[in-house]
Amino acid sequence: QRCLSLIKSTKFLNAYITVAEETALKQAEESEKRYRRGQPLGVLDGIPIAVKDNFNTAGIETTCASNMLKGYISPYNATVVQKLLDQGAVLLGKTNLDEFAMGSGSTDGVFGPVRNPWSYSRQYKEKYVPKSHSEDKDSNWVITGGSSGGSAAAVSSFTCFAALGSDTGGSTRNPAAHCGVVGLKPTYGLISRHGLIPLVNSMDVPGILTRCVDDAAIVLGSLAGHDPKDSTTIQDNFKPFELSNLTDVSKLSIGIPKEYHAPGLSSEILALWSKAADLFKNAGAKVIEVSLPHTRYSIVCYHVLCTAEVASNMARFDGLEYGHRSDMNKSTESMYAATRREGFNDVVRGRILSGNYFMLNQNYENYFIKAQKVRRLIANDFVKVFGSGVDILLTPTTLSDAVPYTEFIKEDNRTRSAQDDILTQAANMAGLPAINVPTALSERGLPVGLQFIGRSFQEKQLLTVAKWFEKQVKFPTIQLEEVKRHDHGVFQHQKSASFL
Amino acid sequence: MSSIFKLYFPSLFFFFSLAPWVPVVGLEIHAQISSNSKLFSGSQVQFAAPPNSLVSFFDASLPGTLPVLNRRCVEAAVMTGLALNCSINKKSLFDRKHYFYADLPAGYQITQQRVPIAVNGSLSYSLCIDNKMSQMVTKTVRIKQIQLEQDSGKSLHDDTRSQTLVDLNRAEGQLRVDANVSVHHPGEPYGVRTEVKNINSIRFLAKAVDYEIQRQIEELESGRTILNETRAFDSKLGCTVPMRDKEGKQDYRFMPEPNLPPLILYDAKSLPANMNHQQVVNIDWIHERLPDLPSVKRAKLVERYGILPEHSFTLLNEDGLTEFFEDVIKQTQMKPKKVIGWILKDLLSYLKQHSLKVKESPVSSFLLADLLNRLEEKEISSTAAKQVFAELWKGEGKTPLEIVKEKKLQLIQDQKDLEQICQAVMAIKAGNRKVLNKLIGLVQRETQGRSNPVLVKQLLEKKLSE
Structure with a gap:
C-alpha cells in the first residue's frame, strides 16, 4: 500500500525490475485478515520485503537483469522466498542488479543502473559543489554499489522493511555500505541456496539487507537452517535468536587485520576504521592487530574460481529449455552461439571465456588447482586468527564512499570488481559470516560502513557486537526531501510521499 | 536422471593371426541402477514412460536448482563395488564434465572422474574352450573404477520434419557399453586405440570387439595406420564405422561439483554414534546383506x-x-x-x-x-x-x-501283455544274448515306449533261456 506508492514515487532510482503490485496487495489483505483473527503466521507476517531478481519466484518474472531470462517465469519459489511467504511476508517485487550478479556497481544490468537514494538526500545535496556551472544538476547521482544495489536502494529509500540480496564476493555488503544500510552475509551453508540463480556455487549465500542489526537477526532467524534441497546446508536445525543489548565488551577481543589497509583505501575511511577500533578499546575491549598473510592473493584467486564456476553455471543457458532463443536456425551449434551472444552482456561473456580458459586441460593445474590451494590458505589464515582468541575482525567494507555514475563507468567492470570486492571477498573464500554496519557520513555526505567478520556459524556473537557498535555510532537517517521535488518533477501525476 | 556406473575393464587376452597380435580391450559400461528415483532428483524412473513425464525442475536444469544425491543409488554402487572385489572409497567426489549437446540441458554432466566410489576390483569368470562344457577356463578382468554418473537425456530425431526432440526422462537403455580397442605385438608398446561407442547388448559387444580387433590387424598388416577415433557399431552390417566428429578432440573441462559435498561412507568402526542411521551409508551393513555371489x-x-x-x-x-x-x-x-x-x-x-x-x-x-x-x-x-x-x-x-x-502312456506292467509282445518279437528274431538290448529297443518301439524295460529284459532273458 504505502510501500507500493513509495516504490512508484522513487521509480527513478530504478531499484525494482518488477513490482508485484497485485500479488503484494493480495498478500497484504490476507495478512490483515490473519491479524484481525489474531493469528499472524509469525514475526514477518504482513512485513513488506523485496527480493533480488536472481531468486526464483513462482509466478513473478525472474530475469537476473539479463536478456537471457527476460520474461522468464519460474515454476517454483526459492527456499528463502518460500520461507518468507510461509511466514506471511508481503513480496513487493524483484530488485535490480548487475546482470547475473556480475558486478559491483549495479550498473551493468539490462534494465539500466540503480541510483543511490543518498544522491537525493539533503545530506549529499548540501555538501555537493558543482565542478562547473555547465554541469547538469542531475548528472551527479552516485552508484549504489553491487551487485545487490536494487535491494540496498529499496531498503534505504524506505520502500520495504528488508530485502534479500546475494553475496558472492561482497554483493550484499558493498551496496549496503554505499546505501547506508545493514548488509549481512551469513556463513556459507546456513541459508539454503536452492532457487538462487548461482554465480559461484561454492561462495554464494543469500544476503540480508535491513535498516538495523535487529531486523537482520529477525530475517536471519526465519531463513536459516537445513534444506533437503540444498546438500550444502548444515544438517542441524537453526534456533532463531534475539539480540541482547551488550553492556560489557571487556571480554571481547577485536582483531584488526593489517592487510586490510589495502592500497587505495581512502584516508577518510582509514580514520573512521581507527576511530571504531578506539571505540572498542575505550569501552574495555581487547583490540589487537592481527595478520591474515594470504589476503593479498585472495582477489586474483577469487577471479579464477569465480569465472570458472561462471563458465560452468552459464552453460545451461543454451536457448533450448527456457530463456532467450535466437532465430538463428542454421544448426544447433550456430543457434547456441547466437543465443548466447544476444542473451549475455560483455561482462558475462568475458567471464565465461576466461573461466573456460582456466578450466582447459592444460591450464587447470596452473590456475584452478592453484587458486583452490590458495583459497585453503586464506581460510586457514582466518582459522588461525580465530584460534588465537580473536572473536571478531573489524575491517572497512569499501575503499571509499560511492562515486558518481559518470566516474564509475570510466573503468571497466573487471577493474571495478577487483577494487570493490577486495575487502569483502575473502570472507566468501573462507565461508565466514560478515556484516556491514553503516558507520558515518563521508565529507561528501555519503554513507560509509565498516565490516565485522565472525567465526563460522557464530552469527549470534557477530550480530550482538554489530548491534553494540550500531548503537555507539548513531548513523544518521537519510533525509530524502529531494524525492518530493523529484517526485513532482518526474512523476507529477502521482501523489507525493513524505519521509520523516 | 537415471544413474549410471562405469566399469573399466582393461582386459588382456591373446588372439593369433599370421603374426602374433595382442589386443587390449577396455570397456566402459553404463548400467542403469534399478532405483525408484533418479540419481540426483526425486523424479521417478520408469521404463517406457511418456516423454518428459518424469522430469523434475532439476532434471530440466532450471536455473537455481541443485542436485540431491539419492541414497539408494549410493547403496547400489557400494554393493556392486563389493561384489566386484573393489576397494570402496570412504570419501568420493563429484565432478562436472562439460559439453554442449541438446540432450544435456545443464551443459555439463555430474560424474565421478577423480575420486570415484569404488576402485581396483576384479571379476573372475569361466568360459569353455571349443564349446566343450568339460573344459572350463577361469579368467579374471581387472576393474579400474565404478562411478556414479548422471545420465544424459535422449534425443529423438524426426527426420521428416528435420526436428530433434529431447526426452529428459533420460536414456532408457539399461546397458550401454563403450569399448576401447587396440592391438600390438608382444613386447611392444600398446597400439593406437579406437573407441567403439554406444553398444547396447552383450551380443553386439562381442561382435563389435571381434570385428574391431580383426579390422585393426588387417589395417596394420596391410601397412596402414590406426587413427585414434570414435567409431560406431552398425549392428545390421556387423561392422564398426567412423563416427562424424567435426568438433575434433573434446576438452571436457572437468571441475569439482560445488553443490555436492564429498560423499562420505562409513563402516561399523567409523560410524559416529550420534549419526542418524537413515542418513548414512554403512559399508559393513551392505556387505552383510550382499547375496551370494555367483562363484x-x-x-x-x-x-x-x-x-x-x-x-x-x-x-x-x-x-x-x-x-x-x-x-x-x-x-x-x-x-x-x-x-x-x-x-x-x-x-x-x-x-x-x-x-x-x-x-x-x-x-x-x-x-x-x-x-x-x-x-x-x-x-x-x-x-x-x-x-x-x-x-x-x-x-x-x-x-x-x-x-x-x-495318450495311453502308462508303463505296461501286465506280464501277460508283455509276454505276448515279446513272443511276437521273438518270432522275428532268434535268441542271442548280444542282441538283447536291441530287442528291448524293439519291444519299446512296439509299445511306444510304454513297457517297463526291466520287466522286458527279464522276460526276454527268460525267453532266451527257454
Whole structure:
C-alpha cells in the first residue's frame, strides 16, 4: 500500500525490475485478515520485503537483469522466498542488479543502473559543489554499489522493511555500505541456496539487507537452517535468536587485520576504521592487530574460481529449455552461439571465456588447482586468527564512499570488481559470516560502513557486537526531501510521499 | 536422471593371426541402477514412460536448482563395488564434465572422474574352450573404477520434419557399453586405440570387439595406420564405422561439483554414534546383506546336489533357472543328478528354441516335478515322460496324469501283455544274448515306449533261456 506508492514515487532510482503490485496487495489483505483473527503466521507476517531478481519466484518474472531470462517465469519459489511467504511476508517485487550478479556497481544490468537514494538526500545535496556551472544538476547521482544495489536502494529509500540480496564476493555488503544500510552475509551453508540463480556455487549465500542489526537477526532467524534441497546446508536445525543489548565488551577481543589497509583505501575511511577500533578499546575491549598473510592473493584467486564456476553455471543457458532463443536456425551449434551472444552482456561473456580458459586441460593445474590451494590458505589464515582468541575482525567494507555514475563507468567492470570486492571477498573464500554496519557520513555526505567478520556459524556473537557498535555510532537517517521535488518533477501525476 | 556406473575393464587376452597380435580391450559400461528415483532428483524412473513425464525442475536444469544425491543409488554402487572385489572409497567426489549437446540441458554432466566410489576390483569368470562344457577356463578382468554418473537425456530425431526432440526422462537403455580397442605385438608398446561407442547388448559387444580387433590387424598388416577415433557399431552390417566428429578432440573441462559435498561412507568402526542411521551409508551393513555371489552359489550347488561344475554354470547363467531347479528338487523324490538332465536338456532347450525366459516357461516347476515323480514311481517310462513334457509345453492346462491317460502312456506292467509282445518279437528274431538290448529297443518301439524295460529284459532273458 504505502510501500507500493513509495516504490512508484522513487521509480527513478530504478531499484525494482518488477513490482508485484497485485500479488503484494493480495498478500497484504490476507495478512490483515490473519491479524484481525489474531493469528499472524509469525514475526514477518504482513512485513513488506523485496527480493533480488536472481531468486526464483513462482509466478513473478525472474530475469537476473539479463536478456537471457527476460520474461522468464519460474515454476517454483526459492527456499528463502518460500520461507518468507510461509511466514506471511508481503513480496513487493524483484530488485535490480548487475546482470547475473556480475558486478559491483549495479550498473551493468539490462534494465539500466540503480541510483543511490543518498544522491537525493539533503545530506549529499548540501555538501555537493558543482565542478562547473555547465554541469547538469542531475548528472551527479552516485552508484549504489553491487551487485545487490536494487535491494540496498529499496531498503534505504524506505520502500520495504528488508530485502534479500546475494553475496558472492561482497554483493550484499558493498551496496549496503554505499546505501547506508545493514548488509549481512551469513556463513556459507546456513541459508539454503536452492532457487538462487548461482554465480559461484561454492561462495554464494543469500544476503540480508535491513535498516538495523535487529531486523537482520529477525530475517536471519526465519531463513536459516537445513534444506533437503540444498546438500550444502548444515544438517542441524537453526534456533532463531534475539539480540541482547551488550553492556560489557571487556571480554571481547577485536582483531584488526593489517592487510586490510589495502592500497587505495581512502584516508577518510582509514580514520573512521581507527576511530571504531578506539571505540572498542575505550569501552574495555581487547583490540589487537592481527595478520591474515594470504589476503593479498585472495582477489586474483577469487577471479579464477569465480569465472570458472561462471563458465560452468552459464552453460545451461543454451536457448533450448527456457530463456532467450535466437532465430538463428542454421544448426544447433550456430543457434547456441547466437543465443548466447544476444542473451549475455560483455561482462558475462568475458567471464565465461576466461573461466573456460582456466578450466582447459592444460591450464587447470596452473590456475584452478592453484587458486583452490590458495583459497585453503586464506581460510586457514582466518582459522588461525580465530584460534588465537580473536572473536571478531573489524575491517572497512569499501575503499571509499560511492562515486558518481559518470566516474564509475570510466573503468571497466573487471577493474571495478577487483577494487570493490577486495575487502569483502575473502570472507566468501573462507565461508565466514560478515556484516556491514553503516558507520558515518563521508565529507561528501555519503554513507560509509565498516565490516565485522565472525567465526563460522557464530552469527549470534557477530550480530550482538554489530548491534553494540550500531548503537555507539548513531548513523544518521537519510533525509530524502529531494524525492518530493523529484517526485513532482518526474512523476507529477502521482501523489507525493513524505519521509520523516 | 537415471544413474549410471562405469566399469573399466582393461582386459588382456591373446588372439593369433599370421603374426602374433595382442589386443587390449577396455570397456566402459553404463548400467542403469534399478532405483525408484533418479540419481540426483526425486523424479521417478520408469521404463517406457511418456516423454518428459518424469522430469523434475532439476532434471530440466532450471536455473537455481541443485542436485540431491539419492541414497539408494549410493547403496547400489557400494554393493556392486563389493561384489566386484573393489576397494570402496570412504570419501568420493563429484565432478562436472562439460559439453554442449541438446540432450544435456545443464551443459555439463555430474560424474565421478577423480575420486570415484569404488576402485581396483576384479571379476573372475569361466568360459569353455571349443564349446566343450568339460573344459572350463577361469579368467579374471581387472576393474579400474565404478562411478556414479548422471545420465544424459535422449534425443529423438524426426527426420521428416528435420526436428530433434529431447526426452529428459533420460536414456532408457539399461546397458550401454563403450569399448576401447587396440592391438600390438608382444613386447611392444600398446597400439593406437579406437573407441567403439554406444553398444547396447552383450551380443553386439562381442561382435563389435571381434570385428574391431580383426579390422585393426588387417589395417596394420596391410601397412596402414590406426587413427585414434570414435567409431560406431552398425549392428545390421556387423561392422564398426567412423563416427562424424567435426568438433575434433573434446576438452571436457572437468571441475569439482560445488553443490555436492564429498560423499562420505562409513563402516561399523567409523560410524559416529550420534549419526542418524537413515542418513548414512554403512559399508559393513551392505556387505552383510550382499547375496551370494555367483562363484559361491555355484560351489554350493555342486556340493549340495552333487551336480557337475559345468552344470552349475549353466544353471546360473540363465536368469531364474537355479530357482526353478531347486523348486523341482523340493517337490520330487528324483535325485538332483537326474533332475539336472531334465532341466538342462529338456526345459532349457525348449526355452531356447522358443526364445523364452525361465519365468515365461509354460511348464511350471510344479508340473515338471509331478512328471518326474511319475517317472520315478515307474508309472511311465522316460521315453513317455518326454512325450508328456512335449504335451505340457503346449500349455493347455492339462496335468501330467491327464496327458498320460489321454495318450495311453502308462508303463505296461501286465506280464501277460508283455509276454505276448515279446513272443511276437521273438518270432522275428532268434535268441542271442548280444542282441538283447536291441530287442528291448524293439519291444519299446512296439509299445511306444510304454513297457517297463526291466520287466522286458527279464522276460526276454527268460525267453532266451527257454
